Amino acid sequence: DAKTTQPNSMESNEEEPVHLPCNHSTISGTDYIHWYRQLPSQGPEYVIHGLTSNVNNRMASLAIAEDRKSSTLILHRATLRDAAVYYCILRDGVDRDDKIIFGKGTRLHILP
Amino acid sequence: DTAVSQTPKYLVTQMGNDKSIKCEQNLGHDTMYWYKQDSKKFLKIMFSYNNKELIINETVPNRFSPKSPDKAHLNLHINSLELGDSAVYFCASSQTPGQGAGEQYFGPGTRLTVT
Helix, strand or coil: CCCCECCCEEEEECCCCEEEEEECCCCCCCEEEEEEEECCCCCCEEEEEECCCCEECCCCEEEECCCCCEEEEEECCCCHHHCEEEEEEEEECCCCCCCCCCCCCEEEEEEC | CCCEEEECCEEEECCCCCEEEEEEECCCCCEEEEEEECCCCCEEEEEEEECCEEEEECCCCCCEEEEEEECCEEEEEECCCCHHHCEEEEEEEECCCCCCCCCCEECCCEEEEEC
């Protein structure tokens, strides 16, 4: 079972910021928070990951709560191409038997 | 250059047949995976191999047999195909797990249809 909770779907207007929430109240000290997305008819695509501090990359930003029980993926300026299912996933940073457990994710709709 | 490639992209076959799906990665990763995405869009891990060694086997029927001839390839062979095997199969690769949990790179998927 997935260890994260996300809204089933969200909508946003094109060219506006999007904040995708994720709850992971049972996160352990060695769990990294990963975000992937899956565009229609494509394989999942890595977006960003972090452990404790907020992270930025060319695709998005990841804001992690101080207690690490929740996080938010931020798309600074959504485009139509960002319409996808976004998955928030916990991955153990030290376990060799590591596997990605995908939940249902959040389906993001972008309105032109 | 495609980082993780799969062949074929589409596979239509009849029940009872045996088929294989091939996967190759050119990223120099040590670990490769197979995932299954069913009609309800749930993605589930099936296997992972690290340096040709089976690491994860997630309660997959024996009809499914992964084969890793080298660390750049992980093929999936399916015997006696059943209707329920119809799905999209994704291959993925990453650096060795347990070393900071780096990202996984996914292939484009193989849509298997069993009739």
